[in-house]
Amino acid sequence: MQKPLIRVSAGIIRNEFKQIYLTQRLEGQDFAQSLEFPGGKVGEHELPEEALKRELEEEVGIHVLSAYPYEHFSFEYPNKIIEFYFYLVEEWVGEPFGREGQEGFWVTQSELDAGQFPPANGMLIQRLRSEC
């Protein structure tokens, strides 16, 4: 059987202190306990940027004012292929929090640790660390 292809949009929410807001995936989700950039699946009739804005409202309660495409790549997991759209978000309204009960915290960009994220995030974390 062919692996399903899903599209995922996620936000690199960065404040003026070069800290990035991360959340921890919940028990029962795939990659439970991993850190993640908040985001989720792009709906069938949705643009990636629309999905980003919707997901950040739903998951961390912020209203995104502007978002810039940062990385776009596909990653093959054993059971699915994910096409990722990562956006840099530096302008928003509200204070992010784990709106679905998940933990959330600010981490300094240079201290991001790829080992705490799902495997797909490796290259992205490397790039973020190198750009500090």
Ligand SMILES: Nc1nc2c([nH]c(=O)n2[C@H]2C[C@H](O)[C@@H](COP(=O)(O)OP(=O)(O)OP(=O)(O)O)O2)c(=O)[nH]1
């Ligand atoms: N949001 C997010 N997902 C990631 C990252 N890295 C990574 O491998 N993923 C994977 C985990 C999931 O398999 C998929 C994201 O889907 P999701 O479970 O967040 O989807 P969703 O928010 O729409 O949730 P649901 O309604 O389907 O439960 O992408 C990341 O940095 N952020």
Ligand SMILES: [Mg+2]
């Ligand atoms: Mg999600």
